Amino acid sequence: MGLGPTKRIGDWVSSPEQQTGFARLDAETFPSFEPGWVWLVGAGPGAPGLMSLMCFHALQNCDVVVYDALVNPDILRWVKVGAELEYAGKRGGKPSPTQKDITLRLIELAQSGKRVLRLKGGDPFMFGRGGEECQHLATTGIPFRIVPGITAGIGGLAYAGMPATHRDTNHSVIFLTGHDATGNMPANVNWQAVALASPVIVMYMAVKHLGEIAAALMAGGRAADDPVTIVSNASMPHQEVASTTLGGAGAFVEANEPPTPAIVVVGKAADWRSLLDWYKGPLRENPVG
Incomplete structure (x- = not known):
């Protein structure tokens, strides 16, 4: 018994001149990253190749990245030219911003009209305090999107x-x-x-x-x-x-x-x-x- 209707590669290719590789993504209709929004995005467990297409899209369209200590710096090299980078890492036993400070900064940046990418290692909702940050964004009226990541x-x-x-x-x-x-x-x-x-x-x-x-x-x-x-x-x-x-x-x-x-x-x-x-x-x- 078959597994259902089969599609062939040709069903999606519009012409022999179709672009190949990652260039094929240029025509995709990714969601718009609007000014005043905060996207909480999981960057995955370290290796840059494990981040999602949505993560790459956010890096290419944000105005500012507020990133954690566990985000591999090699991922940040794919950020849009001109975007600001703000480190907000918390590591045990080392001077770190408080969670309250980070949340208030996200709100401040969004209210100023920035496209704010809150970039976290792994997945934002797996011991990453993403839920707490979204809670405060929601009560403040800041629109947000969650982009899950591969958790370590x-x-x-x-x-x-x-x-x-x-x-x-x-x-x-x-x-x-x-x-x-x-x-x-x-x-x-x-x-x-x-x-x-x-x-x-x-x-x-x-x-x-x-x-x-x-x-x-x-x-x-x-x-x-x-x-x-x-x-x-x-x-x-x-x-x-x-x-x-x-x-x-x-x-x-x-x-x-x-x-x-x-x-x-x-x-x-x-x-x-x-x-x-x-x-x-x-x-x-x-x-x-």
Whole structure:
């Protein structure tokens, strides 16, 4: 039984002179980026080639980019000539603008008639405070658009040869952040419930508190020999992947100081790395991804 009607390439090509490659996108009717709007856009997990067409379109049509620390600078080289760049990165333990300051700046720029691109690493709604920013834009009457991005907790794992889900290991996955707004280990997470809720746990920004988190998960019944994988700079040529166990995670971090940004994976997703670890050797030589 067939899968349905088939279209051929010729159905979309209007003439033999049709442009090829990325030039074919020039005729596409992308949504208009209007003055006074804010677009919250996910730039993906690092590699420039993993950003979306809508992200590229926004870079080409904005007046100002307000970007985070996790945005690969190579992505910014594709911004429209003449557009302003404003850094608004927040990194733990370093001088950073407050979330309130960033939100007020977005509102100020939009109210001045700018086309404002709020560019975030990964996906704006995955521990990126995109929801909070949209909340304030909405209550202030600022029109906005959301452009999702590939989040590191899925895309970064793929670059490390670890499927976030696999029928033979896990039918569910939990995503967590490793620190709250105060910078401490999240106090409102029910670690006992989380410990046994899913075979695989994927944690963002968790390296700093990994020893405490591991202890909480083991106290909740998670096995001490459960694999822990730390994926640093996931989709970049300088990717590093480190392996330990839940019981040894705290000591491992203290002794080795894994580079950040990093994704921490607890569970048997790590079992697939020996077979699926594809991003190595010459493949890392291409900075686009």
